[in-house]
Amino acid sequence: MKTDKEMFINVSAGGTRIALTESKRLVELHIERADYDRMVGNIYKGEIQNVIPGMQAAFIDIGYESNAFLPFSEISSPENRKNISFDDDDTTSSKTRNSSKQNFNPDKDLSKGDEILVQVIKEPFSGKGPRVTTEVSIPGSLMVLVPNENYIGISRKILDKYEKRRLRRIVKDFKPENFGLIVRTIAQGKDTPILEADFHRIWDKWQELDQKIKKKKAPALVYRDFATSDQVIRDLFTPQIEHLVVDDKSLYKRISSYIKEVSPDQIKKLEIVRGKTPIFNQNNIEEQIDKSLKRKVWMKSGAHLVIEHTEAMVVIDVNSGRYIGKKDHESNSLKINLESAREVARQLRLRDIGGLIVIDFIDLQLVENRKKVYNELRSKLLKDKAKVSLAEFSDFGLLEMTRQRIGLSLLHTVSVECPTCNGLGRIESFETTLTRLENWIKRFRIKARIAGLKLHSIPIWQNIYMPLNQKQYQDLCGITGC
Numbered sequence: 001m002k003t004d005k006e007m008f009i010n011v012s013a014g015g016t017r018i019a020l021t022e023s024k025r026l027v028e029l030h031i032e033r034a035d036y037d038r039m040v041g042n043i044y045k046g047e048i049q050n051v052i053p054g055m056q057a058a059f060i061d062i063g064y065e066s067n068a069f070l071p072f073s074e075i076s077s078p079e080n081r082k083n084i085s086f087d088d089d090d091t092t093s094s095k096t097r098n099s100s101k102q103n104f105n106p107d108k109d110l111s112k113g114d115e116i117l118v119q120v121i122k123e124p125f126s127g128k129g130p131r132v133t134t135e136v137s138i139p140g141s142l143m144v145l146v147p148n149e150n151y152i153g154i155s156r157k158i159l160d161k162y163e164k165r166r167l168r169r170i171v172k173d174f175k176p177e178n179f180g181l182i183v184r185t186i187a188q189g190k191d192t193p194i195l196e197a198d199f200h201r202i203w204d205k206w207q208e209l210d211q212k213i214k215k216k217k218a219p220a221l222v223y224r225d226f227a228t229s230d231q232v233i234r235d236l237f238t239p240q241i242e243h244l245v246v247d248d249k250s251l252y253k254r255i256s257s258y259i260k261e262v263s264p265d266q267i268k269k270l271e272i273v274r275g276k277t278p279i280f281n282q283n284n285i286e287e288q289i290d291k292s293l294k295r296k297v298w299m300k301s302g303a304h305l306v307i308e309h310t311e312a313m314v315v316i317d318v319n320s321g322r323y324i325g326k327k328d329h330e331s332n333s334l335k336i337n338l339e340s341a342r343e344v345a346r347q348l349r350l351r352d353i354g355g356l357i358v359i360d361f362i363d364l365q366l367v368e369n370r371k372k373v374y375n376e377l378r379s380k381l382l383k384d385k386a387k388v389s390l391a392e393f394s395d396f397g398l399l400e401m402t403r404q405r406i407g408l409s410l411l412h413t414v415s416v417e418c419p420t421c422n423g424l425g426r427i428e429s430f431e432t433t434l435t436r437l438e439n440w441i442k443r444f445r446i447k448a449r450i451a452g453l454k455l456h457s458i459p460i461w462q463n464i465y466m467p468l469n470q471k472q473y474q475d476l477c478g479i480t481g482c
Helices: 161-172 192-215 228-236 249-262 264-269 285-292 329-351 367-381 410-414 430-448 470-480
Strands: 005-012 015-022 025-033 043-052 057-061 068-071 115-122 131-133 143-147 152-155 179-183 220-223 241-246 270-272 296-298 304-309 313-319 355-360 388-390 398-403 415-417 426-428
Touching: 005 249, 005 430, 015 285, 015 430, 025 285, 025 329, 025 410, 043 192, 068 115, 143 192, 152 161, 161 179, 161 192, 192 220, 192 249, 228 249, 241 249, 241 264, 249 264, 249 270, 264 270, 285 329, 304 329, 313 329, 329 367, 329 410, 367 388, 367 398, 410 415, 426 430
Parallel strands: 005 241, 068 131, 152 179, 241 270, 313 355
Antiparallel strands: 005 015, 015 025, 043 057, 043 115, 043 220, 057 068, 115 131, 143 179, 296 304, 304 313, 355 398, 388 398, 415 426
């Protein structure tokens, strides 16, 4: 079945950008900056600094500038296994499954100065340290190894009970005692040698990790997860992706080697394009990225969204804009709200907005119409891999939801606080400016038909704002709201 899903990877001096499109529309953008080390997925041998029962949390020294935050809920959380099936008919609820950690008592089990093994599940943000869990796992391409457990879990997205049974039978032959193995969706249809080879890869990683745990003193990094580009390929390059385009030779070789090991039948989808025009410009992705950073999002009907970031939450306002309906007010409002619900789901995923989100749709009088808007938004959010919790309309006509925050949002990834207004507006980050400059030079060379360019750089980036007056500051960053 044709899905019209494509993936494009652009490598530049400013970092690596991975774009996922559906029917030529940008739906996800992942950025790996050259100077930033991603922490999510990393495993640390930490030292407990403080246990605060009133906060239901502990603070762990993992060697980062701020202590990591460990909620008690992350020490034994059934939520972490809710997408796993433990029997072939899927009748066993993972939430009621017994675990050796369910008798956790913070007063007895956590003490200041104790060493503890934790894994980062949320990047540090806005002065807060990373969020961690004690439920450590080593992800592979086809399965996930979970120490100190003893089960075989199958992704709930694999619906065929006979396929679940086949996979469970294969995995049972090589699963070690006192280890859990979770079979991922992408393992569907894979034969024994490929599954077993993937297990040995993650088992070797565990053996290496285990040696570091024994030898190193806390705080210490004992396992580093894949780089962003490799993580995206591992997690998002599914059989539904029809085309994977890369513009860098070394990355192309790395991805090619990975696909040949895990899904050799998918290698025909990989392509390298090294034309003079950047692939993001060729496929209209650059323009869509620019639009995704603006406060106002226009829709086909003429209506628009206004997306505002605050310290506590993100607020989305729905406006009728230029839309002129031909029906009564209730029908017109319903049409705009349904279109907006679809666009909101897309923007949340594209901008990677997390935390508390409040949406102010256009007022609807009929309860059944509000229900239609709620159901439309909920159905579109099913495509989102982040965990989402959605409440129905409040008495004030507002719809509230939360979306899992793992890393920085797109806005905070590609921009920095304005040094003039102290954060009321944002300007492009150094990496974003570098990427734009590189793409502009490539386009200029093609347009001007110049074989080569000689560039002279002046090292004044760190002081670039100092000689500017207030009016020049506003001209520089006014596009983002200063």
